[in-house]
Amino acid sequence: MASLDREDAENEEDNFKSWGVEKLKSYLLEREVPIGNTNKQGLINLAVFARKLGLKAVKSVRESQREVESERL
Numbered sequence: 001m002a003s004l005d006r007e008d009a010e011n012e013e014d015n016f017k018s019w020g021v022e023k024l025k026s027y028l029l030e031r032e033v034p035i036g037n038t039n040k041q042g043l044i045n046l047a048v049f050a051r052k053l054g055l056k057a058v059k060s061v062r063e064s065q066r067e068v069e070s071e072r073l
Contacts (some may be wrong), residue, residue: 012051030057040046 011052016024021051024043031050035043 012048013044016047031055032058
């Protein structure tokens, strides 16, 4: 079972390795993960952990305002 978890983590990491730094930062910031002054490998590690934790993207202020306005109608 542990080897299966390790394989999943490696597959996730391989997936994130193909992403650019800006896309990784955007992915993490959408999930409110603090990134600080992290290099690409650090961003990949954070993205893998965020995915494992099941962190979902947080709505932006604009999206929240649209939702409130649509509910008012």
